[in-house]
Amino acid sequence: MPVPTTPPGTASSAPARRRRDLVNRLLSEVSAAGFLLFCTLLVWDLFLPVRLPGGWTTVVVPGFVSVGLVAYRGHRAAVEYRTTEPPEPVEVGVPVTGRWVAHNSPVDKTPSHGTHEYAQTYAIDIVAEPVAGRNPGFSWLWPLVRRSSAYPAYGVPLLATADATVVRARDGQRDHLSRSSPLMVIYLLVVEGLARSLISPWLVIGNHVVLDLGDGNYALYAHVMRGSLTVKEGDKVTAGQTIGRCGNSGNSTEPHVHFQLMDRPDPILARGVPFRWRGMELPANGRAFTAPEPEPGAAPDADGDIAPAPASDTL
The missing domain is CATH 1.10.287 (Helix Hairpins)
Structure with missing residues (x-):
């Protein structure tokens, strides 16, 4: 039945x-x-x-x-x-620019990460790969770990996917070494990850920022680089504005972007919300894609980051 x-x-x-x-x-x-x-x-x-x-x-x-x-x-x-019909997908901007590869995509299955917990039903992971095949891969024997800086995603700017309000911002957790060998993946799943999930979902998520997009939709960026957030709770952000940098905190095997939409700002209470990216198809697992530059209204600052365009003079 x-x-x-x-x-x-x-x-x-x-x-x-x-x-x-x-x-x-x-x-x-x-x-x-x-x-x-x-x-x-x-x-x-x-x-x-x-x-x-x-x-x-x-x-x-x-x-x-x-x-x-x-x-x-x-x-x-x-x-x-x-027992609940999913809402209609919400269209948002892409949270990065450049060439990336998708993993754990909701295009292939839901829940995309194997669980509906923490509103991850429609979440996606993306890994930076500016040049095909040049991203450090999985090591079957050696090295057991790598520094986060060995990965091209580490430190890449994260962009606001829409005009929004910051409702939660935390970046005090450390960026750990990679978990990219069989022994370290076992350690992550059996010891480190299990302990985090038993203590607090925010330890699983790592450093993060949550944006209120309006209409009951919230965007969560997870595994953000320690000390990299450029926004705080209550700030208003514009689409394409830099809000932080990609890191390797929380339950993460390597530096990558974990992005999801949810219907509440707290993933313990929230349900996942499906989404689509403006200007391009949501990529399937293993598919490389090139994210477009932000729409007009955001421009690079002197350091090469993406910063909001200055407001025009008003009377």
Whole structure:
């Protein structure tokens, strides 16, 4: 029997939406508390002379509960996706210029990143490749890691995709070494990434900026370079304006741009929103594309970045 779906914009009443938000928030906070309790008990059992009652069972139960809550949170997001019709795609500008290659594209599948959590249903990853085949690839044996500066995407300007208001901006997390070998990918998935997802989605996302595009749509840029944001909360930005630089923070194997639209500014509570890029087709996985220069209204500054054009004189 087909699952009944709800038209876009009427997924639930206001009280039902508040209950959903409350449950999602509680699941996130309790899973974080469970993971921190697991870490505390593990350190206690390994290094303190006083043994815990119940031994290892006492240690591992909070960890299993935490992982289970994260899995349940993902299940809830998947059920909601199946029972709600998606909204119409929103047209926005491309967040970069130059030649790039798409990965984890919603053109090929949804959810594009294998999960509906954190409003990633229609998210896309893009990797800079100014010259075909010149981007450092995956290393099966050596080197295990590379510096972020070895990748052409690192430090590339990120552009506002529309006239918008900045509602969240954080760039204090470090840009780590790449996770571009089998051993380091396992480390990312099993240790580093799991710990981040259990503690806070913002650690998964890394440095980021969220733009309010209006009409209930929000753009999220993830894995931004540490200290690179040129905007702060409350700032008004124009389409094509530089808002930061591509980095390698959070759950990232190499410097790249993670871009998504969502219907709320908080990815814990939001649902993904489909989008299309103005002036070009949204690329499929593995497809190279060249993003056009920003539309008139934004121009390079003295350092070669893209800056808003100066306002004209007025009476």
